[in-house]
Amino acid sequence: MPRPSEHLVAVTDLLRQAPGPLSAHEIHEDLAHTGIGLATVYRLVKRGVEAGQFIAVDIPNGPTHYEPSDRPHHHHFECTSCHRVFDIEGCPGHFDELTPEGFTLESHEVFLRGRCDACSEEGKA
Amino acid sequence: MPRPSEHLVAVTDLLRQAPGPLSAHEIHEDLAHTGIGLATVYRLVKRGVEAGQFIAVDIPNGPTHYEPSDRPHHHHFECTSCHRVFDIEGCPGHFDELTPEGFTLESHEVFLRGRCDACSEEGKA
DNA sequence: CAGGTATTGAGAACGCATTATCATTCACGA
């Protein structure tokens, strides 16, 4: 029972509710019950990025993730166990002080890695 | 004039002299005059990483780079123009303060992006 | 100098993320 163009709504809602950016694969899985195809997921996120609604987040050694573009400045935490990516608030700042002489700083990214709350719990048991 | 096993010396020296981590492709290019093959480059860096001499640096949206493992804690700057990666000294620290409740922090990475000294000069002209 | 072994380079093959293809299906107006 796929509803055309309803897909965009579903993807947008999913990204808004998510605790961090999602990959195309994750979106496809989370919306599996709607019958959406992977190709459509890629089409919608690509369109969304071009339209400025979504932002593409490049993960080191992983697929591109997507998040709504209206979130305030933040960074990301990747779980080394479940590989999900979470938003984290705050920013160390003062990156211009780290920039070498003669270099021009344009942007910065901070990636934390470790275990998310769920996976940390598992480890304790 | 390829000298077998001399290749490892050449790769090691190159990585030591480089201002930052190099990709397999960059190593292959920089050592083109030695006649080294790309497959050999991959073999040597893989072996080096397994042996603990080199460290694999994952670049967002780019190929794995390699650097000597005996460098002190540092981060990286990627030039948006020439796409070379440079080491930068210093670290903002205090990442545990950014880590959400219940999460376990294992490591962190900081990526700065902008124009390197050479490419900044170009822009001025 | 001959034989055995490890290394090498070229190119094929692979894995993965992403994009293109195309027949089918759906929405919507006449």
Next chain:
DNA sequence: TCGTGAATGATAATGCGTTCTCAATACCTG
């Protein structure tokens, strides 16, 4: 209800980084 154009899903194809295959070559020992 029928026709038309846009959207969709399955799958083939692509691009790129990396690994594998294998014949040729270099080193080493006797």
